[in-house]
Amino acid sequence: MNxxxxxxxxxxxxxxxxxxxxxxxxxxLILTVALAWLKGEAEKLQRFAFLEEYLYDWLQxxxxxxxxxxxxxxxxxxxxxxxxxxxxxxALASLMDTVVHAGPLAVGLDVDFSxxxxxxxYTNEDKLFLEQCLRWQEALNGSLFVxxxxxLKFGPQYWLVDSRYKDLAAYVGRANPGEYxxxxxxxxxxxxxxxxxxxxEIPSLGGALARVFRNxxxxxxxxxxxGWLAWALKRTETEEDTAHIIYQQFWVDFSPIDxxxxxxxxxxxxxxxxxxxDPRTLSAHDLAGKIVLLGRGLLPRGTEQxxxxxSEASDKFPVPGHADQYAGxxxxxxxxxxxxxxxxxxxxxxxxxxxxxxxxxxxxxxxxVAAIRLIYICSSExxxxxxxxRVVTVGAMVLVFILGDVMxxxxxxxxxxxxxxxxxxxxxxxxENHEExxxxxxxxxxxxxxxxxxxxxxxxxxxxxxx
Numbered sequence: 001m002n003x004x005x006x007x008x009x010x011x012x013x014x015x016x017x018x019x020x021x022x023x024x025x026x027x028x029l030i031l032t033v034a035l036a037w038l039k040g041e042a043e044k045l046q047r048f049a050f051l052e053e054y055l056y057d058w059l060q061x062x063x064x065x066x067x068x069x070x071x072x073x074x075x076x077x078x079x080x081x082x083x084x085x086x087x088x089x090x091a092l093a094s095l096m097d098t099v100v101h102a103g104p105l106a107v108g109l110d111v112d113f114s115x116x117x118x119x120x121x122y123t124n125e126d127k128l129f130l131e132q133c134l135r136w137q138e139a140l141n142g143s144l145f146v147x148x149x150x151x152l153k154f155g156p157q158y159w160l161v162d163s164r165y166k167d168l169a170a171y172v173g174r175a176n177p178g179e180y181x182x183x184x185x186x187x188x189x190x191x192x193x194x195x196x197x198x199x200x201e202i203p204s205l206g207g208a209l210a211r212v213f214r215n216x217x218x219x220x221x222x223x224x225x226x227g228w229l230a231w232a233l234k235r236t237e238t239e240e241d242t243a244h245i246i247y248q249q250f251w252v253d254f255s256p257i258d259x260x261x262x263x264x265x266x267x268x269x270x271x272x273x274x275x276x277x278d279p280r281t282l283s284a285h286d287l288a289g290k291i292v293l294l295g296r297g298l299l300p301r302g303t304e305q306x307x308x309x310x311s312e313a314s315d316k317f318p319v320p321g322h323a324d325q326y327a328g329x330x331x332x333x334x335x336x337x338x339x340x341x342x343x344x345x346x347x348x349x350x351x352x353x354x355x356x357x358x359x360x361x362x363x364x365x366x367x368x369v370a371a372i373r374l375i376y377i378c379s380s381e382x383x384x385x386x387x388x389x390r391v392v393t394v395g396a397m398v399l400v401f402i403l404g405d406v407m408x409x410x411x412x413x414x415x416x417x418x419x420x421x422x423x424x425x426x427x428x429x430x431x432e433n434h435e436e437x438x439x440x441x442x443x444x445x446x447x448x449x450x451x452x453x454x455x456x457x458x459x460x461x462x463x464x465x466x467x
């Protein structure tokens with residue numbers, strides 16, 4: 001008799017514990033959904049947008065170059081003479097001739113050669129310069145590009161006035177496509193409507209140079225993540241403007257930008273010839289087999305030895321993770337660097353991917369706690385639920401930090417709201433450890449559901465009498 005009572009009592013305890021586990025798991029699930037929704041709504045607020053901006057800066061600051069930076073050389077011609085708002089074509093031609101004879105892999109000139117209007121060169125010297133560019137391009141097996149921007153709307157045959165120069169063109173506009181603050185994305189290519197059904201594609205300057213490098217190493221073009229991950233991660237973004245021009249964008253790794261600036265080759269125009277600060281820096285030893293980008297805006301002012309970098313360049317842009325502003329040619333250098341190989345491309349979480357990660361870590365916490373409680377459900381010892389919940393939550397927060405920050409250079413994931421996820425986990429744990437109100441809320445919700453949807457026996461009889 002006593003043994004039967006004892007067995008019945010044990011089964012009652014197990015049932016009670018099981019019901020408590022179900023109740024707590026259901027409460028935790030409701031909390032997960034509610035907090036995920038609140039987090040999504042909070043991210044729409046301006047102050048939280050700034051928080052994610054700061055976190056993105058932190059991620060960019062922590063990125064480390066994983067590809068040899070020396071494959072790209074930036075040449076600065078800030079000291080070249082200007083006339084009527086454009087750089088002397090004679091000086092540029094002399095510099096280009098010197099660079100091409102050094103045997104680089106590819107050359108990109110960050111100067112906008114867009115004509116003022118269809119069929120008309122910006123300067124009288126442009127046609128002669130572009131003719132020379134065709135010869136240099138042939139010497140480099142098609143690996144020389146000059147910039148265009150405003151002439152995109154004229155169509156491919158008029159990008160550089162004449163269709164003969166079309167293959168020289170690379171897009172150099174929108175170094176900062178963002179509306180404000182540092183840019184996260186740059187254009188890899190641009191597609192322009194050439195007819196009602198066809199789109200003509202033009203690569204960006206960085207995209208064109210990186211493609212030459214990939215082709216020389218037989219590296220396949222970067223692709224999006226596999227289909228089973230495409231819903232959660234993406235490498236590219238597409239934007240279409242009012243003129244139906246489509247911009248294919250990607251997240252740029254700005255980690256080598258200070259290296260490109262500090263190791264740029266600075267050249268002068270003296271006595272009608274190009275003179276580098278260091279005669280060795282334009283030699284075949286320094287440029288052969290490398291990607292060479294030419295632009296303005298990097299020349300250090302003052303004495304030969306300077307501590308501060310100053311520039312009169314107009315195209316200066318803020319960059320995530322850096323306090324300084326940088327010339328556009330340096331941004332194009334970082335774009336080319338990011339596109340050199342698939343392992344350099346940065347991955348960004350989609351909105352479904354963010355929600356899934358938020359839910360995953362919350363489910364990981366209360367699922368682990370529920371599993372431990374189920375293991376000890378028949379034990380004479382009881383689980384300290386609050387302490388276990390705190391320990392598991394701290395472990396999950398550490399894991400989020402490792403994935404979002406410490407493993408950044410291995411995963412290449414830009415998880416720019418991982419701090420918010422850690423905060424939500426902490427709030428989730430606190431609410432579960434103060435479950436009295438949550439239990440009441442769940443009980444109240446259940447009562448309201450029963451009153452609104454379910455019908456009691458007296459109500460059934462009342463309904464029959466009324467009929």
